[in-house]
Amino acid sequence: xxxxxxxxxxxxxxxxxxxxxxxxxxxxxxxxxxxxxxxxxxxxxxxxxxxxxxxxxxxxxxxxxxxxxxxxxxxxxxxxxxxxxxxxxxxxxxxxxxxxxxxxxxxxxxxxxxxxxxxxxxxxxxxxxxxxxxxxxxxxxxxxxxxxxxxxxxxxxxxxxxxxxxxxxxxxxxxx
Numbered sequence: 001x002x003x004x005x006x007x008x009x010x011x012x013x014x015x016x017x018x019x020x021x022x023x024x025x026x027x028x029x030x031x032x033x034x035x036x037x038x039x040x041x042x043x044x045x046x047x048x049x050x051x052x053x054x055x056x057x058x059x060x061x062x063x064x065x066x067x068x069x070x071x072x073x074x075x076x077x078x079x080x081x082x083x084x085x086x087x088x089x090x091x092x093x094x095x096x097x098x099x100x101x102x103x104x105x106x107x108x109x110x111x112x113x114x115x116x117x118x119x120x121x122x123x124x125x126x127x128x129x130x131x132x133x134x135x136x137x138x139x140x141x142x143x144x145x146x147x148x149x150x151x152x153x154x155x156x157x158x159x160x161x162x163x164x165x166x167x168x169x170x171x172x173x174x175x176x
Contacts, residue, residue, distance in 0.1 A: 066123035073116040
């Protein structure tokens with residue numbers, strides 16, 4: 001299953017987050033950025049706005065790397081993979097959503113197709129929450145989490161079971 005968002009983090013915000021990380025490291029040694037002339041200061045309003053580590057993790061992919069990867073992958077898609085690739089991306093671009101279940105025996109290119117779609121969306125700075133139902137599947141694609149872990153799905157399910165995602169949490173914000 002694929003869930004995408006158009007939330008992006010700007011280059012300026014990324015730089016500010018990096019500066020904050022450097023400043024935090026310096027503090028461990030009794031120093032700070034302001035001790036070094038010419039270094040920009042951390043804008044706490046910017047870094048506080050980007051405090052959700054789950055969101056930051058999903059936005060910190062190198063878009064250039066994904067653009068190069070996508071160019072190579074797209075040329076290798078077979079006809080059916082190409083149709084699905086464009087259908088999914090079209091539904092994302094038009095914000096119409098959809099649920100896509102790709103099936104087939106092992107070795108038919110399912111993982112390759114999902115990698116192409118994920119790479120294309122991440123190359124555009126979009127958030128892609130990629131989940132798999134098993135540990136094996138979660139090893140095949142970069143950044144994949146197991147579904148029960150990402151969405152707090154209980155392992156022992158009964159008629160009263162539900163995902164344990166609380167409102168106003170970083171995970172809820174990420175999913176939104």
